[in-house]
């Protein structure tokens with residue numbers, strides 16, 4: 272077992288001083304350092320510097336690693352032009368990121384403090400790197416396909432990828448299912464995938480109401496998506512509507528990503544089904560989408576967390592950058608209490624949605640920890656400063672290693 276006695280320990284309820292944490296794969300004890308020296312002997316001592324902080328590892332529940340090579344290949348500013356650019360440049364962007372590139376991206380994410388990722392995998396090109404990653408990975412095999420004639424082929428390919436990922440299951444790699452979105456997956460396929468997720472107790476994720484174009488298409492088969500579906504998929508009408516989609520998901524709590532265009536009826540259904548909302552403020556800004564109404568989802572007591580989305584719609588996979596952006600974009604929220612919620616609450620809720628025993632420093636939780644050297648004084652605006660200032664992350668532990 273290991274012992275660490277930093278200047279500060281960040282727990283959900285307090286910032287502890289003169290305390291130690293004893294851990295192996297899990298957090299075994301949190302106690303005053305004086306008591307720890309009496310109670311425990313022969314522990315491996317982790318050295319720390321002055322003004323060091325031990326905090327929980329961060330969770331990024333929504334990322335697309337296969338698109339990590341993108342810098343300026345895709346068109347930003349508005350959703351449909353971006354989507355056309357993804358289709359046009361897909362082979363080039365994906366082709367430029369081999370396993371080595373995905374390993375580097377995983378490393379970059381870990382060093383920025385993320386110990387758990389929800390990786391949406393479209394083609395399983397990231398399976399090898401994710402199954403060997405040092406961070407925890409919930410590997411969401413993505414199902415896509417709106418045409419009924421292609422349903423069996425696409426479902427077969429999805430099952431093949433899911434089965435391959437199941438063979439890699441470990442204490443840090445968890446196979447899971449993603450349904451791309453209500454507009455791009457036929458309800459027959461969605462139903463099959465949801466049944467599978469329920470039967471096998473796999474985490475489930477879906478993009479939901481990301482753009483105004485999506486909302487219009489699902490509501491009335493009109494708007495910017497009309498031409499897109501006619502030209503590319505020879506289709507005139509949406510395969511599903513947003514309420515029908517939520518009805519299929521009603522008995523399986525799901526991570527719904529974006530939700531920028533939800534209304535009261537959607538939120539009531541999301542609450543009733545115990546879904547979780549993943550908010551990606553940088554991605555939403557870059558693709559010209561609406562900002563999530565956090566006050567409204569807090570009023571309904573719907574849990575939410577932040578995610579970076581992929582480098583297909585972000586310049587960074589650093590969760591602190593995402594928190595900082597959220598802090599500035601949601602300008603009406605109280606600064607310090609919102610900063611605290613971003614650091615503490617969203618990680619606890621994110622772990623719960625992913626079905627993992629992580630996201631906070633508590634006895635019995637997995638020892639997913641960050642040792643951070645602070646370059647500012649800890650005071651009543653601690654969480655704001657933790658988000659604002661550049662982090663010197665000295666060590667990262669995943670399952671105590």
Ligand SMILES: [Zn+2]
Pocket residue numbers: 333335391478528580581
């Ligand atoms: Zn996404």
